[in-house]
Amino acid sequence: MATSMKNVYKKFGLAEKLIWEQMIGSALAASVIARHTRTVDPEDAFIGGLLHDIGKVVVNNEYPEKFAKVIEMVYNDQVSFETAERDIFEFTQREVGAFVVKKWGFPENLELLIKFFDDNEALARDKQLSHLVAIITLSDRMCQKFGMGWRKAGASEVSFGNLPEILGLDEAVMPELTESVRAAFTQGTEIY
Numbered sequence: 001m002a003t004s005m006k007n008v009y010k011k012f013g014l015a016e017k018l019i020w021e022q023m024i025g026s027a028l029a030a031s032v033i034a035r036h037t038r039t040v041d042p043e044d045a046f047i048g049g050l051l052h053d054i055g056k057v058v059v060n061n062e063y064p065e066k067f068a069k070v071i072e073m074v075y076n077d078q079v080s081f082e083t084a085e086r087d088i089f090e091f092t093q094r095e096v097g098a099f100v101v102k103k104w105g106f107p108e109n110l111e112l113l114i115k116f117f118d119d120n121e122a123l124a125r126d127k128q129l130s131h132l133v134a135i136i137t138l139s140d141r142m143c144q145k146f147g148m149g150w151r152k153a154g155a156s157e158v159s160f161g162n163l164p165e166i167l168g169l170d171e172a173v174m175p176e177l178t179e180s181v182r183a184a185f186t187q188g189t190e191i192y
């Protein structure tokens with residue numbers, strides 16, 4: 001599935017390369033983290049990591065100039081993706097992504113994961129979904145830390161915040177876990 005995802009792109013320039021790296025990096029890291037936490041199935045974590053930002057691919061494919069403006073706002077104005085997207089499009093990539101996975105026939109849980117990814121209140125009602133979002137969020141931060149996908153100033157100083165605690169990961173385990181993720185990145189980027 002990960003390999004066939006590249007076919008979703010209409011073109012493959014720098015923006016698409018960065019989105020792809022973020023998606024595959026998040027999928028790989030999420031799978032590793034899920035195996036360590038044992039709170040969600042590693043395959044669900046991989047697919048969730050891979051598809052949680054699929055709306056970005058679709059929006060970028062359909063509106064590349066406008067999506068570039070969203071990216072500029074996020075990085076230059078330090079606003080959230082949702083704020084920039086609503087300003088430019090009046091919809092979010094989360095809404096688009098949820099619609100796409102529903103049309104593709106994926107389980108409703110994946111649609112809900114994407115749709116409510118940034119809505120802590122909605123996620124609080126479903127512990128399994130909440131754990132999956134925490135795993136994918138931690139995987140996204142690991143991608144930033146290791147330079148996979150979107151790069152931000154000071155990315156090497158990315159904080160994991162309270163995500164390890166939420167997932168029941170002891171601080172002593174984090175160095176081993178980050179090394180496992182780094183190894184997965186190395187192996188996975190050669191495959192995908």
